[in-house]
Amino acid sequence: MSSKKQLRRERQQQKGTTKPRLNPVSIFLLSIAALLLVVGVIGSLRGSSREPPWPGAMWSEAHGHWH
Numbered sequence: 001m002s003s004k005k006q007l008r009r010e011r012q013q014q015k016g017t018t019k020p021r022l023n024p025v026s027i028f029l030l031s032i033a034a035l036l037l038v039v040g041v042i043g044s045l046r047g048s049s050r051e052p053p054w055p056g057a058m059w060s061e062a063h064g065h066w067h
Contacts, residue, residue: 057066
């Protein structure tokens with residue numbers, strides 16, 4: 001006896017309506033990767049300036065950031 005999933009799959013194949021879908025885990029991982037890529041690009045564009053981010057800020061060589 002066939003399972004419900006197998007019967008549904010056979011009916012969809014007969015109709016020709018089977019669509020390949022991405023796994024939800026794959027979609028989640030791809031969205032995380034895309035988000036990290038966007039944050040990295042924005043950070044590299046904003047962080048490349050050596051101008052102080054606010055008036056009176058001083059660069060600390062020991063720490064590698066603005067004070």
